[in-house]
Amino acid sequence: MTPEQIKERISDQFKNSVITNESLGEHQVEINGEDWLNIATFMKNDPKLSFDQLECITGIDTGEEGPLQTHYNFHSMEHRHKIEVVISHDRKDPKVSSIEQVWRIGDWFERETYDMFGIEYTGHRDLRRILCPDDWEGWPLRKDYEGQESFHGIVVPKIKEEEGWE
Amino acid sequence: MGVVQGDQMVLNIGPQHPSTHGVLRLEVTTDGEIVSKITPHLGYLHRCFEKHAENVTYEQVIPFTDRCDYLASMNSNFGYVVAMEELMDIEISERVQYIRVIMAELNRIASHLLALGVYGLDIGAFTPFLYMLRDRERILDIFEYTCGARLLYNYMWIGGVSHDLPKDFVKICVEFLDYFEPQIEEYNNLLTFNKIFIERTADVGVIPAEVAVSYGVSGPNLRGSGVKWDVRKDEPYSIYDRFDFDIPTGSGEFGTLGDCFDRYWVRMLEVTQSVRIIRQALKDLPGGDVFETMPKKIRPPVGSVYRRTESPRGDLGYYIVSDGTPSPTRVKMRSPAFTALSCLDEVSSGWMISDVLAILGSLDIVLGEIDR
């Protein structure tokens, strides 16, 4: 199926779920995050869509003013079609339901996105930081991130020291 | 961390351990030798690749991709440049395409050789490891001849490659392949068909196909479970659709479909397929200039692209977002080893400690790529 048809199929099933967003590409579809778990389950189990592969989850910070986004790349091995689902989150309280139990790889991908952007995936059974230490402060890949002054007594150097010169 | 029952013990495998293939910590709950739960702890090798990428220009990202999958840097580069070229919508000259395929496949052989050898080492056989490293060394020699570096090449650039092939490259490469092909038989006799090796790997750590797909396991690990899926064939990028090669899949030859032996064996078969591809590419290698299609200024249009390629470890995806400035807004690397490692807990609970390391080895993880 083409991305257009996939979009239609989803919006037929879930009214008002697909948000029109001109800035997105052809292969992308923005979806309202409120009903996301059901849509995801539908996308996996519907025989016409049957997206069995969750290729990637990417968190994106669209800038200091814009929202945070989660991009899901789906692919169906059976039908050989793909779609990219975009869900926007409020910057103050980024939250969306977890699809960890639909695609098991969602587990670690969501943990990674949580680690880097602080997007909370509700319903995730083990939402911890995965790459950064458990007690790291801030969300490193957000555009407004500022590094810690020190971490457990280790001073984080701000500017590269220039020894050997002068 | 769960509550440890009276007769259970928590064992920390790593961060410094001979067979965690890097700095990985596995928190293993065991009952005697039997493992009941594994919690992998990552991040010991986190080098902020994605954060770095946001602060440098597009071409400066390439050296950083090298360092992600340091055993298959060519393939890491390849994935990035393919994604960038899709984003910028530029056509690449024929010669560059062929050179890239040759390099990527050579690096696939090198990476698989290391994976196979290290797997032998995990099982306890030292000698095959050094034989494979010996032959890998010759591939690295070829790379060094071409681009000066042995491990981190920064060879493929957006729209081209950094150097044209050196003098007599084709001859040297064919010489190497002629030398290399008989060696595969020796590896097989020494390690693969060794009864002890088969006993250690067959029937161990079975990943059923559905579980593999659900966990996003890809590449040789997925094919080991019997799923015929290869990005080179199914979503052809570059010029892979021109070559004639097979996708080896696991067959459960000595045990169950999807066991450690199948994953190992698929890698061994893939090496022969890569040799086939290289031979075809060397035969058809066209002339031309490798720099002609290289854009002077790299300013991709506003937009985003997700492109996956087949690295030796599986589907290596790059998600690149551009806002029109010389440096990317976001570069996300979907690393195949990351997804492969995530299924470790599911696959290996119930096995013994020795099997856990056999399974971990058969997944062929590179921590540089997992932690990025």
Next chain:
Amino acid sequence: MSRYLTNIYDTVNTLWTGMQITFRHMMNIRRDNVTLQYPEERWPRPERNIGFNHEDYNVIRSRLHVDIDDCIGCYRCERACPVDCIKIETIKSDRGEDIPKVNHTGVTSNGTKKGFVVSRFTIDMSECCYCNLCTYPCPEECIFMVGGPNSSKHPIDYEFSETDRKDLIYQFAKKLTPKQKSGLSPIEKKAEA
């Protein structure tokens, strides 16, 4: 029972095959040996590798070197460096004129007239990632990796380990004293005049 015996036979057979292989290698060690005995034998080793010539390499990733007399202070290498290990400072001077007091030659070997005195050119080799990106933009080809095709300009050097990190910071330009610095730029010269 037959399976039991086949298993035993398989085991003995395959193990014996493996032992034959290792034994063969042990006997043929003179032919098969791949070790390079480092301090005595050094890379490149033409008699042992697949047969390519040292000069035929496209490049050898080794230490960076700068022919400072050819440097025009254009900052392109500094901008190209992904890890910011190159640091350049320049002082504007009269285009194409020699300044003997700071050993500054006005014209490069390619014939380009220099507009700047390079007062600082440091490369921190402990940070260098050997990506070779800095060598391409250089218009005068004065920054390069030594050895290989560049052997004529500078011999190969891959043994530059140091006991102190500071010693890995290579200073290619001579450090100028404030006295030397003064009176270099044309504006100052005009003021003096």
Next chain:
Amino acid sequence: MTVDYLIELFSKLFDSPFISFILAVSIAGIPLFVLMALNATVAVYVERKVSAFMMDRIGPMGQGPGLHAGPWGVLQTIADAVKLLIKEDTIPSSADKLLFKVAPFIIFIGAFLGIAVLPFSSVIQVVDINIGVFYIIAVGSVGVHGIVMAGWASNNKWSLYGAMRSAAQIISYEIPAGLSIIIPIMMTGTMNLQSMIEFQSGSIWGILPNWIIFNNPFSFLAFFIFFISAVAETNRTPFDIPEAESELVAGWMTEYSGFRWAVFFLSEYANMFVVSGLAAAGFLGGWLSPIPGLFNSPIWGLFWFFSKIIFLIFVMMWFRWTFPRLRVDQLMHVCWKVFIPIAMLNIFGVGIWKLIIG
């Protein structure tokens, strides 16, 4: 023999039999210790070289000026030994100090005692006792106490795993080894190593030496079972699961360093020497020459005995650098389901053979 001779000698010099006994034993022990140390030094060097050659490397070398390991790297093991001896002897703070310190020496004693009864030649043997075979098997099991102690006292999970595996393994493999060594005993009717070797003199059909391994098909099989079990008892690949470096880091030796670790190392090679010696004496005709009737003087005997041992040690190294490692349960499987039934059958077969053929 040697000890008997020395006791006799000293009893002429000293009145007290106690003093002469002590003196005789300690003087007889010194060459044994030297032999052990020499064996370990040479074996380590040979192992380095054998492994290197098998892997297309050349191992320790030294050619040019500077600090090198001598011609062909012969000084490498000496350098290793010096390094181990001057290294700091660390003891983990939470370890059981006494057991931790004692354990290496218990393992050492187990290996050391075994050498005492090896018949190096028809006249050179420290002590010739009636139950030589039984004695070697018995003192060979002493080492496992040391291993368990070391594993427990280190207070380290890897060590504990290694020790437990080792205990299970050595105890299991004692059985096929014991059952197989019964075959020479059955055929010769003695446990004395000297008379066992003397039994093997002569030849079969004039070509083959009359060694027990060639005597009948059952004893031929028994030799291999004994030898492989011996490899397992000495914890060498493919049975090195107690120290499996890719799984257990270094097994029961994880926390040891310096001199204590060197003692472990020494004992490992001494153990190899002892089991090879027993295999040579029991199956391969001990100090008898492989050409029946020729070169059978005591000095040649020494040569033959050592070359047989060296060959068997080489085969152990050959195993180590060729094979992968078995898993714990497979190890037990091989022992209990393959070796022990076949060893039992062997005993039965040899009995029948003796009954029918003589």
